Amino acid sequence: QKYFYPILSGGEKQRVLLARQLAKSPSLLLLDEPSTMSDQLSREQLLDSVKSVNEAMGISVLLVSHMPEVHRHLSDRLIWVDKGRIIDEGEVEEITGKFLAQLEPIKPLAPIKDERDIMIDIDGVWKKYVIYTSNTLIKTIEMPDINLKIPRGDILGVIGPSAMGKTVLMRLLSGIEQPDRGYVLYRIGTVDFANIAAIGSRRAIEARSKLGILHQEFTLPPYQLVQNAFAQKLGIKKLEMVRQAMDIAKEQGISDVTLDALLRIADMSELEAKQKLEEVGLSMDILDELFPKFPPSEAFKAAKPFLDALNLPEELFERHNGEASAGEHVRLAIAVLMAAKPEVLLLDEPFGDLDPISMRIIANSIKELNRKFNTTILVVSHQLDVVRELAHEAIMIDEGEIVMRGDPDKVCDAFIALGKPEQ
Numbered sequence: 001q002k003y004f005y006p007i008l009s010g011g012e013k014q015r016v017l018l019a020r021q022l023a024k025s026p027s028l029l030l031l032d033e034p035s036t037m038s039d040q041l042s043r044e045q046l047l048d049s050v051k052s053v054n055e056a057m058g059i060s061v062l063l064v065s066h067m068p069e070v071h072r073h074l075s076d077r078l079i080w081v082d083k084g085r086i087i088d089e090g091e092v093e094e095i096t097g098k099f100l101a102q103l104e105p106i107k108p109l110a111p112i113k114d115e116r117d118i119m120i121d122i123d124g125v126w127k128k129y130v131i132y133t134s135n136t137l138i139k140t141i142e143m144p145d146i147n148l149k150i151p152r153g154d155i156l157g158v159i160g161p162s163a164m165g166k167t168v169l170m171r172l173l174s175g176i177e178q179p180d181r182g183y184v185l186y187r188i189g190t191v192d193f194a195n196i197a198a199i200g201s202r203r204a205i206e207a208r209s210k211l212g213i214l215h216q217e218f219t220l221p222p223y224q225l226v227q228n229a230f231a232q233k234l235g236i237k238k239l240e241m242v243r244q245a246m247d248i249a250k251e252q253g254i255s256d257v258t259l260d261a262l263l264r265i266a267d268m269s270e271l272e273a274k275q276k277l278e279e280v281g282l283s284m285d286i287l288d289e290l291f292p293k294f295p296p297s298e299a300f301k302a303a304k305p306f307l308d309a310l311n312l313p314e315e316l317f318e319r320h321n322g323e324a325s326a327g328e329h330v331r332l333a334i335a336v337l338m339a340a341k342p343e344v345l346l347l348d349e350p351f352g353d354l355d356p357i358s359m360r361i362i363a364n365s366i367k368e369l370n371r372k373f374n375t376t377i378l379v380v381s382h383q384l385d386v387v388r389e390l391a392h393e394a395i396m397i398d399e400g401e402i403v404m405r406g407d408p409d410k411v412c413d414a415f416i417a418l419g420k421p422e423q
């Protein structure tokens, strides 16, 4: 009763909202996707609360969810709605069974070679964040001494309880955040490594052209043409274009440090990038000036293999980002990143809260990319089932540390056994 709402965890917020509705003593409770964006344990807590409301208070519940597990846990009867019509209804097992029959089969993972280069080497990285509130300093997270070598061509799953540093790790890997100590090394060339955290070094700029990052809760601008999304990314990310930009920058008296800072900004989410540029009195136009867009025909050539690999219709190239369905949107964003041919993909919660059928399509597409292009891929996800089918190996992060690494099934089982709900 005395807490401020914003500081509650996702799971707590949902239960407060539920309690507030119950305070009105309703006879019918309508719940629209009540357990989205929460991990398995907070989801179960919420569903158990709904169950006790139904049983103890005798309140009927009409529950919308795209997750079969939610219905299995809670529902007595199921209605299947498709394109605005009820197309089936009946027992939960029967209907979820029919729904899941649409799942495409799991594609096999590309086998990993015994001998492979180290692509990324996180060496002795420390990172601490603090925030000031009412004159006190609070440490939000400390990641002490992270060491992790990631072989080329692996898909590495990253799991762990909420707010334990998964996104921070991705941001450190992308060079958007800098470690307080230590190195984030990317292989460039055959023997050499570059520290992506070293601002302004030409080698760091080169390392940056090797990675693509999909941020948590990303969106492509809905009114942007798909072809422009490709053309822009290619202009910023392709090594030849970056080299050209270095020359333009030199002519205009822009230092490598400034250029590098702009390249880092270009890797941020649109919202963060805008904020960062506004802080120094610039707009997003500066990026277009320094990094000329690819011509559309060239952009199409670069995009085509990835539209195919990600199972996206070619016609999408002529349309707007906003016209892609939710599942296509994720694959489109990945295709845009891939067109610049990065060697490393960092995907932070790419599945969000999609339905299992879309998740399977995306997981299969990610495996396809890995197989065809030998891309090293890191995937943060709270969808453990997908991590199990998608990753060669997984790590678990808890309180800022990598506490386990190994077979995805084993790491996922250990995470469940940990029994830590969302904070």
Ligand SMILES: Nc1ncnc2c1ncn2[C@@H]1O[C@H](COP(=O)(O)OP(=O)(O)O)[C@@H](O)[C@H]1O
Pocket (backbone or CB within 6 Å): 129, 130, 131, 140, 141, 160, 161, 162, 163, 164, 165, 166, 167, 168, 169
């Ligand atoms: N820029 C920042 N300043 C202060 N605290 C931060 C910052 N970025 C992240 N944190 C804190 O670090 C912790 C880990 O966050 P994050 O990595 O996003 O968690 P998750 O594992 O859910 O992805 C959280 O408590 C978050 O509030």
Ligand SMILES: [Mg+2]
Pocket (backbone or CB within 6 Å): 166, 167, 168, 216, 348
């Ligand atoms: Mg996160």
